[in-house]
Amino acid sequence: MGDFDYETLLDRARKNIPDNISTRSRWRLPEPQILIEGSNTIFRNFNDVVSMMDRDENHVYQYILNDLGTSGSRDGPRARFKGRIPPKRIKKTIANYVNSYIKCTQCKSPDTAFVREDRTTLLKCQACGATRPVKL
Numbered sequence: 521m522g523d524f525d526y527e528t529l530l531d532r533a534r535k536n537i538p539d540n541i542s543t544r545s546r547w548r549l550p551e552p553q554i555l556i557e558g559s560n561t562i563f564r565n566f567n568d569v570v571s572m573m574d575r576d577e578n579h580v581y582q583y584i585l586n587d588l589g590t591s592g593s594r595d596g597p598r599a600r601f602k603g604r605i606p607p608k609r610i611k612k613t614i615a616n617y618v619n620s621y622i623k624c625t626q627c628k629s630p631d632t633a634f635v636r637e638d639r640t641t642l643l644k645c646q647a648c649g650a651t652r653p654v655k656l
């Protein structure tokens with residue numbers, strides 16, 4: 521996964537958490553399959569990647585569009601972006617999403633979920649219990 525190493529992230533997370541949660545934590549995002557088609561970029565396995573994230577797919581999709589500064593469309597399991605976007609850039613965008621909306625900043629576990637508290641949305645870690653506000 522280039523400059524984003526999921527395994528390292530998980531190794532660090534596993535040291536801090538009980539076995540049952542640890543087993544669940546061994547997720548690994550599929551390598552994004554990116555291809556350029558004319559003046560568009562196709563993210564062929566968008567659905568596979570998102571389903572491993574356990575997040576709302578529209579949220580992930582909109583985040584990617586904003587981060588890349590482009591528009592696009594969904595096409596079954598694929599996502600299509602306007603412009604010729606280097607795969608490295610898309611991987612970086614996914615890593616940004618993981619860091620912002622999935623990874624616990626305390627213990628680095630990806631076992632987190634959104635919880636609503638008054639008008640704020642918090643990212644709550646299932647492993648260590650830490651919370652932090654997130655903007656959705």
Ligand SMILES: [Zn+2]
Pocket residue numbers: 624625626627628629645646647648649650
């Ligand atoms: Zn944590």
